Amino acid sequence: MPTTIKGPAIFLAQFAGDAAPFDTLPGITRWAADLGYRGVQIPANDARLFDLDTAAQSQDYCDEIKGTCAEAGVEITELSTHIQGQLVAVNPAYDTLFDGFAPAAVHGDPKARTAWAVDQVKKAATASRRLGLKTAVTFSGSLAFPYLYPWPQRPAGLIEEAFAELGRRWRPILDHYEEEGVDLAYEIHPGEDIFDGATWEMFLDAVGGHARAKILYDPSHYVLQCLDYLAFIDLYKDRIAAFHVKDAEFNPDGRQGVYSGYQPWVERAGRFRSLGDGQVDFGAIFARLSAAGFDSWAVMEWECCLKSPEQGAREGAPFIASKIIEVTGKAFDDFAGSGVDREAIRKMLGVA
Template identity: 60%
Template sequence: MRTIQGPALFLAQFMNDTPPFDRLETIAPWVAECGYLGVQMPSDNPRCMDLALAAESDAYCDELKGTLAEHGLVITELSTHIQGQMVAVHPGVRTLFENFLPAPLRTASDSERQVWATDQLLLAARASQRLGLTASATFSGALLWPMVYPWPQRPAGLVEEGFAELARRWTPILNAYEDAGVDLCYEIHPGEDLHDGASFERFLDAVGAHPRASILYDPSHLLLQQLDYLAFLDIYRDRIKMMHVKDAEFRPNGRSGVYGGYQGWAERPGRFRSLGDGQIDFGAIFSKLAQYDFPGWAVVEWECALKDSAVGAREGAAFVRRHIIPVTSHGFDDFVGGGERDDARNRRILGF
């Protein structure tokens, strides 16, 4: 067993035009002062990094790492959530995702958008390799999400064709991550075709159980779907290479439930909360991750409709520190002796 690394902070929800959140150089000391040891980098945000340059330049990657090292921080993973979403977008909702794209591509064709997104993922694979990272976070995108509820009746073969196309788009990307020695971790998330265990299994089958097709585990998205988020760890532990530590609560009522009635985040029965303010049993989660020898970082992703982000970030670092289990190097009953292997003694005990 190994002790989980952390805490780390996902920077995506914090970067903006207001100091100190406007540049990596200025947010880094703030992150460190909050109590974090690492940062998960949104690769699409120029306030954090130049992805194309990181893919080609060891010197630039050393500069990024050096900027963070001055404050006792490291890069834990790169995120391509925004770009991954654009690998597969149903035409019916293409306009909703225009803000995910650089301005020149907002009027581009679907195929041009997909080419851009694929190129971004390939850059992130090379950048991750240069930075010495072993995992990267992304979204799968969605071709089938508008048909997630089986009404009207879905034609035979529709779901199979959707996942076959998803696999055609992602297999070359996964191969590039294999070449780079980096696990590509899909965040299991509503709005994506990979939104629960069953849909991840369909994708895994479609990509031939690709060794780099991995999972970013975020229990908040499972709770809001009313999945058993602890059993999910038992089932998919071998594919889980990353995690987001994010809390949530689900309080259904007589007016709305899982679907939320088109209400905003503050009014929905299911909503994200800052760490410790929701219903998720993180004690059990960290116990299972320690038991299953989870190889990654405990990364706080702050998303809460109620609490201030800076307060949530500070509380989150302390929360993760309390939950990380420093794993034992020996059995608690080793002091009595007799645990070493002795085949002759074993046969005597069995009466042989």
């Protein structure tokens, strides 16, 4: 049944900082509300805004967090564990880089780092339940992504074993989300083992089609892969539980294509842009999601390579608001209805 999408909302991760108003939850939520946002997606790894460990243990703390947001004029859309989810599965090639995502106590110890990440993602389920949220968002992590391009030739079974292991790691986490009554939406994202529809299906098979495994839909990552982001909605609409509104553009030329030649973001053929500055057809996306019955939040994520975050945030709220469809409760041609009853219908069909 068609639904009206909630919004506008904003993901706070790219805006949190050490200076006011971005260094506290009261400050950053008031800032967001003043720009016209009605919801905030909170990064559960940022202690300046949110204490995940406390939230998983204390209903009073969660009530306080909700009250802070309500006082500012916004709701919490979801908790994000993108950083922690990334560390649930890390190929050794990325160990040094991803150690920076974890506490110093587990640096250089992949097993301890993974255990910490799993515990964090599970705590987000409990905290989400305490906050009255129905969905949390995350990354899957990656074991196979360094082998994305099939050269040198991949040994038989490598990809299958990577996804089997991914399933073994995530299945107990998803079971915990089931116990807490919360869905877990994975952002389909290059760099993760789940980066398109095919890999999503492989992951879903690996976790036994788990009912709590959902999708965070972000069309910007599909533009950069030359993937049909509208057809993706048709294929997986029953699993889409969260939505990042982020723009992108892909401009290949004689020098660059999808891989963009190791260039910095501003010089890449594929790059992220602020809302309305890229190539994503958001009018079509909002229509497709509304028709599919998506009833959650449209959350702006800012990652533009050109425009400042302040300008992107200012422009984002009215942009999203202009795309939200207030779903009608009646058919446009109701005025012309004949009002015939079943007996008249049967006469019309010649079966009276």
